[in-house]
Amino acid sequence: MAARPVVEVRGLWKSFGDKEALRGVDLKLHDGETLVVLGPSGCGKSVLLKHVIGLMEPDRGSIIVEGRDLSGLSQAELNEIRQKFGMVFQGAALFDSMTVGDNVALPLREHRGMKGERLSALVEEKLELVGLKGISSLRPAELSGGMKKRVALARAIALDPDIILYDEPTTGLDPVMAEQINELIRSTQRKLNASSIVVTHDLHSACFTGDMVALMDEGRIAFYGTTDELTTTENEAVRNFIARGHPAATGAPGGSGAGPACADDPFA
Amino acid sequence: MSNGSMEVEGAPAAGVERPSGFFVTLGGAALDFIREAGAGGILFWRGLLSMGRLPRSLPLVFEQMRRIGVESLPLVIITSIFTGAVTAVQAAYQLREFVPEQYIGTAIYKSVTIELGPVLTALVVGCRVSASIAAELGTMRVTEQVDAMEAMAIDPVRYLAMPRIVAGLIMLPIVTVFADALAIGGGFVVSNASLGISPSTFVNGMKMYFFAGDVFGGLIKAFVFGGIITLMGCLAGFRTSGGAVGVGQAATRAVVASCVLILVSDYVLATLLFKIIFG
Ligand SMILES: Nc1ncnc2c1ncn2[C@@H]1O[C@H](COP(=O)(O)OP(=O)(O)OP(=O)(O)O)[C@@H](O)[C@H]1O
Ligand SMILES: [Mg+2]
Numbered sequence: 159m160a161a162r163p164v165v166e167v168r169g170l171w172k173s174f175g176d177k178e179a180l181r182g183v184d185l186k187l188h189d190g191e192t193l194v195v196l197g198p199s200g201c202g203k204s205v206l207l208k209h210v211i212g213l214m215e216p217d218r219g220s221i222i223v224e225g226r227d228l229s230g231l232s233q234a235e236l237n238e239i240r241q242k243f244g245m246v247f248q249g250a251a252l253f254d255s256m257t258v259g260d261n262v263a264l265p266l267r268e269h270r271g272m273k274g275e276r277l278s279a280l281v282e283e284k285l286e287l288v289g290l291k292g293i294s295s296l297r298p299a300e301l302s303g304g305m306k307k308r309v310a311l312a313r314a315i316a317l318d319p320d321i322i323l324y325d326e327p328t329t330g331l332d333p334v335m336a337e338q339i340n341e342l343i344r345s346t347q348r349k350l351n352a353s354s355i356v357v358t359h360d361l362h363s364a365c366f367t368g369d370m371v372a373l374m375d376e377g378r379i380a381f382y383g384t385t386d387e388l389t390t391t392e393n394e395a396v397r398n399f400i401a402r403g404h405p406a407a408t409g410a411p412g413g414s415g416a417g418p419a420c421a422d423d424p425f426a
Numbered sequence: 427m428s429n430g431s432m433e434v435e436g437a438p439a440a441g442v443e444r445p446s447g448f449f450v451t452l453g454g455a456a457l458d459f460i461r462e463a464g465a466g467g468i469l470f471w472r473g474l475l476s477m478g479r480l481p482r483s484l485p486l487v488f489e490q491m492r493r494i495g496v497e498s499l500p501l502v503i504i505t506s507i508f509t510g511a512v513t514a515v516q517a518a519y520q521l522r523e524f525v526p527e528q529y530i531g532t533a534i535y536k537s538v539t540i541e542l543g544p545v546l547t548a549l550v551v552g553c554r555v556s557a558s559i560a561a562e563l564g565t566m567r568v569t570e571q572v573d574a575m576e577a578m579a580i581d582p583v584r585y586l587a588m589p590r591i592v593a594g595l596i597m598l599p600i601v602t603v604f605a606d607a608l609a610i611g612g613g614f615v616v617s618n619a620s621l622g623i624s625p626s627t628f629v630n631g632m633k634m635y636f637f638a639g640d641v642f643g644g645l646i647k648a649f650v651f652g653g654i655i656t657l658m659g660c661l662a663g664f665r666t667s668g669g670a671v672g673v674g675q676a677a678t679r680a681v682v683a684s685c686v687l688i689l690v691s692d693y694v695l696a697t698l699l700f701k702i703i704f705g
Contacts, residue, residue: 211577233581240579251574255562265578313578 162225164189164321164353165210170219172205179205181377182219187321192347192354194364194385196399197374203357204248206374207323210355211243212236223321241269244314248325248357250306252298252313258285259294262313269317284312289338304331311339315346322346322354328363336363343367361400364388373399462683466661469583470653473591473660476584486589487596493558494590494656495597498551499604505550506605509542510534510612518621527623531631534613536640540700543606544644545692548651551601552684556659559590560680563663564673572664587660591653598652599645606644643699650695651688658683 163186172180179202187193197203208214209221212228221228223239231239252261262281266272272280281294288308298306311327324343328336340363347354347367356367364371364385371388373381373396380395381388388396480487517533563586566572575582610632617623662680666672 208573213573213576237579237581240577243577245574245577247570247574247577249570251570253566253571253574254569264580268578268580317578 162189163187163222164224165355166222167206167210168220168222170206170209170221171217172202172209172214173217178377180209180216183374183377183379185372185379185382187353187355188370189353190347190351191369192343192356192367193370193372194368195355195357195372195374196359196361196364198399198402199359201374202377203374204325207245207325207355207357211240211245211323241317242320243323244317244319244321245323246307246310246314246325246327248329250298250303250310252306252309254298256297257294258290258296258298258301258309261298261309262294262316265313265316281316284316285309287315288312288342289335304335307331308335308339311342315350318350320350320352322352324354324356324358326357326359328358328360336360340366375399462661465665466657469587469661469664470591470657472583473588473657476581476588477592479584480588480592483584483589486585487592490589490593491597494551494555494593495601498554498597498601501550501554502547502601502605503608505546506543506608507612509546509605510538510609510614511616513537513542513609514613514616514621518617518623527621528627528631528634530613530617530621530623531628532635533631534617535610535632536635538609538613539606539641539644541644541692541696543609544602544647544651545688547602547605548598548648548655548688549685551598552651552655552688553681555594556655556662556680556684557677559656559659560662560666560676561673563587563660564666564676567664567666568669568672582664587657587664590660591656594652594656595649596652598655599648602645602648606641637704639704643695643704646699647692647695650691654687654691655684658687 165185165187167183167185170180170183171178183202183206185193185195185206195203195206205214209216210223212221212231215229224242226235226239228236228239252258253264256264259278259281262284263272263277266277266280278294282291285291285294288311290305290308290312293301293305298309301309307327307330311324314322314324322343327343328339331339343354343356344367346352354367356363358364365388368385371381371383371385372379373388373393375395381391381393383391391397513534514530517530517537518527521527521529521533563572566586572582572586575585614625614628617628618625659680662676662683666676668675
């Protein structure tokens with residue numbers, strides 16, 4: 159693991175009206191690492207991801223990607239940096255006026271100037287990776303929620319990005335598919351040597367895909383450590399989160415350490 | 427939103443409690459208008475800047491030309507034929523006893539090419555097109571498709587707005603030519619069939635005072651209106667927030683803004699073109 163972080167978030171504050179979504183977030187993503195961000199609904203996970211890719215501007219604090227502060231960049235420079243990113247939105251955000259194939263093809267067309275046979279072959283290859291062979295002529299409206307998620311994933315990795323942001327990639331998928339996506343996240347990370355941030359509710363997925371884990375609570379990072387540390391920590395917020403969301407994973411209430419979060423496989 | 431991209435969080439004055447009172451309301455409306463106009467100006471400017479990528483965006487432009495121009499034709503055909511017909515009847519009524527009947531042809535051709543053709547076409551097409559652009563882009567905004575596009579380093583202004591604006595600028599004059607011809611045709615038929623004006627009288631009337639600047643000026647108007655309609659649609663669409671309700675409001679705002687701006691700029695253009703340039 160290299161020392162220099164690929165993405166560094168420093169003292170990030172963001173409010174919408176008088177609602178404070180982020181209240182001083184500090185976070186580092188190192189090269190080749192998968193950072194899992196856990197947290198209850200509404201704690202600011204999606205807002206954090208949107209800041210990392212420059213879709214939102216911080217009220218205070220900064221985001222530094224590969225040594226460059228996003229807030230000082232021109233639109234062209236920002237777009238240059240964004241090409242290193244792939245992002246899976248929570249709601250998939252597929253372009254519904256285009257076919258599935260065109261959705262995946264768009265970044266390749268726009269940034270690589272690809273077309274014709276070569277393009278459609280590559281699109282088909284990406285779709286196959288997410289288990290959706292032969293659906294490229296369908297429209298997003300004809301897909302199930304889980305299929306949309308997977309198309310979004312195929313679109314996000316189309317350009318073989320260095321940094322991949324996943325906003326709840328497995329939410330809404332059946333366990334088997336979720337497992338496949340987890341595998342895919344890991345294999346993509348290995349193949350591309352990408353660095354990823356995975357936002358999820360799913361502890362199992364967190365332990366399976368993650369090297370580092372951050373737990374967010376009410377706009378702050380309540381815990382940051384390795385996945386192993388997650389299972390042994392006495393951190394109040396972590397124990398609470400695990401107990402609330404996955405009672406089975408903690409074993410008997412109060413028996414801290416009795417059922418480590420990551421040792422227990424919810425699907426086993 | 428970042429670095430010069432469209433500011434959408436917090437639509438103007440949303441949620442801000444304003445003191446009531448006539449002048450306060452009026453002032454607030456004026457401020458909103460200025461803000462809106464400023465945002466429109468910025469969007470137009472960014473659209474212009476992205477014209478450098480026009481060749482690559484040509485397929486997108488053609489698609490929008492089809493949607494804005496071709497698909498509007500049925501509506502335009504109906505409105506313009508009846509516009510011509512009613513102009514003939516009303517002109518005949520107003521001019522009766524004062525003016526020789528051959529001037530009916532002049533009156534129809536002049537009023538249609540200078541004013542009625544461009545303005546009515548723009549209003550009719552404008553309602554249709556700006557609402558549909560606003561609803562489409564607004565839906566993309568609230569379902570994060572615009573964010574997704576930005577995240578993949580594709581400028582939504584270039585990919586979504588610019589092709590629509592260019593298509594509007596091209597198609598409105600073309601549709602207006604159609605509308606002019608059909609309106610004059612409608613007037614011709616009615617003059618002939620129910621007002622008893624012979625075809626040659628009508629045509630002579632048209633020829634007598636023909637001035638190419640009339641047609642040309644009307645088409646310049648149509649060009650500007652085409653920009654207004656599409657720009658207002660894109661603007662309202664990009665600034666949408668708040669789900670399905672927000673999309674509905676965006677469509678309404680686009681139509682209102684287009685109609686008002688068409689009429690206001692019509693006055694400005696009329697003064698500029700027919701008083702100063704051709705006057
Ligand atoms: N564009 C926005 N305008 C206003 N408020 C927002 C906006 N985006 C997010 N928020 C608020 O910021 C807070 C954090 O939202 P966020 O979407 O980041 O939650 P989350 O952690 O991703 O939750 P979930 O797990 O349910 O997706 C929420 O309270 C939300 O209401
Ligand atoms: Mg979220």
